[in-house]
Amino acid sequence: MQIRPFAIERFYARWEFRAEWMLSSSDCETRPLGELLALEPNALQRLSAMRLGYTEVAGSPELLAAVSALYEQVAPADVLTLAAAEEGIFTAYHALLGSGDHAIVEAPCYGSAIELARSTGAAVDLWQRRYEDGWAHDLQALEAQLRPETKLIYINSPHNPTGTQMERTVLERVVELARERSIVLFGDEVYRGLEHDPAATLPAVCDLYERGISLGTVSKAHGLPGLRIGWLACRDPSLLARITDIKLYTTICSSAPSELLVALALRHAEHFVQSSRALVLANLPLIEDFIARRPELMEWVPPSAGPIGFPRLLGVEDVAVWCEQTAERASVLVLPGTVYDEPGHVRLGFGRAQTAQALERLDSHLA
Ligand SMILES: Cc1ncc(COP(=O)(O)O)c(C=O)c1O
Structure with a gap:
């Protein structure tokens, strides 16, 4: 089987656990095991008895x-x-x-x-x-x-x-x-x-x-x-x-x-999905505000579904270098569009609880 390397996952394999602030993830805030086990009275017992x-x-x-x-x-x-x-x-x-x-x-x-x-x-x-x-x-x-x-x-x-x-x-x-x-x-x-x-x-x-x-x-x-x-x-x-x-x-x-x-x-399911959606909807205005304050840097088609968006990056010659430098210098992870063969864009993610802090860090890095 001939297959080209998986560019998105290669980028995350290098950076996901090194950068402090995730600002591009496509998953929503993750849950502790205990939260699941508390959902039904016999869940812990079933799990520990499982062969x-x-x-x-x-x-x-x-x-x-x-x-x-x-x-x-x-x-x-x-x-x-x-x-x-x-x-x-x-x-x-x-x-x-x-x-x-x-x-x-x-x-x-x-x-x-x-x-x-x-x-x-x-x-x-x-x-x-x-x-x-x-x-x-x-x-x-x-x-x-x-x-x-x-x-x-x-x-x-x-x-x-x-x-x-x-x-x-x-x-x-x-x-x-x-x-x-x-x-x-x-x-x-x-x-x-x-x-x-x-x-x-x-x-x-x-x-x-x-x-x-x-x-x-x-x-x-x-x-x-x-x-x-x-x-x-x-x-x-x-x-x-x-x-x-x-x-x-x-x-x-x-x-x-x-x-x-x-x-x-x-x-x-609703227990998880509703709170993920609520987080996405609470974080989205923060990203919108960030983009609105930097019209010289980013513009986008506002997302309507999911925890990610794909703005166009303006005035940046090489988005891959820009993202690597942002990860290296600000410890904020933004995914370069090059991994999608879209070199003019970056992927932002806003399904995580620390989105505001990640944006603040990016803001001060850009300033
Ligand atoms: C569109 C799409 N399909 C499939 C997957 C794979 O999902 P999983 O991590 O659950 O295997 C992803 C993960 O990011 C995705 O974005």
Whole structure:
């Protein structure tokens, strides 16, 4: 398998635990284990009595039930749980794409959505969104990219890195285009629940379309990335069976304690999601104020969903150098757009409790 290095994760591998102030993370404030265990009276006892054996390949029945309850049309048998959402992209692509196939990937995007598609040997086209167009989705451009051998379309809403959401009419048209050609629609929905206005939440792709696959996780809205559990939900059993066959070569099954804890968290999902959303909404005006005070440095399309935004950086020759220097000198971590092949931008994150302090530090560094 030929694969280009994962630029986003390489940057974080170098900096995430070195810089003092995180100002770009895509996960929300993380939670202590005790907070989960306090949610149900017998949780601690169940955890400590648990035998640390292998678990069921698709996930424990308890976890499958908790995940399927998040969707309208999905039964526990329509769910495959994974050791993180990242494994879902890998296994689905390698199950469903190969040389001779064609995939279309919404861009910019989380790097693995492109690089893992390429690593299967499939031809990959990018459905490119542009800052100049307000990050709009160009449906005509998507339609022009479709080929007889197109097997999969990847979309991501709420979106990393722009923090925008696909319009509902656009999503419905994408589903129509996929359905007419029996193309798999892979909906990366890992930021679901963090729509700034919950009423604007889109239907899940797996509910809308019988060959739609929804990717979910507790890493973002629930603040539980350390549990490393994600899932795929899909109502076509043949697709899920092919993906499961790849999972047998990656992790076989997930971590037993994590499965228990994630099932527990999902039974109380609103507890986590509501407070993450409240934090995002409290922090967003601080970032808006920061950008408004520095029109010579940054401008953006304001985000409407998720804990991140993707401003354009003005008057800076090299954003990668700018971000490295900011990390080195101010100990504040801003993600350079170069890791998305968008060298004019940086990613800011505002889902963490110390966002105000991180901004203050950045402010004084810039002054
Ligand atoms: C759009 C998108 N998909 C998938 C992932 C992977 O999520 P996880 O860390 O839960 O594997 C991320 C992580 O940042 C992401 O932003």
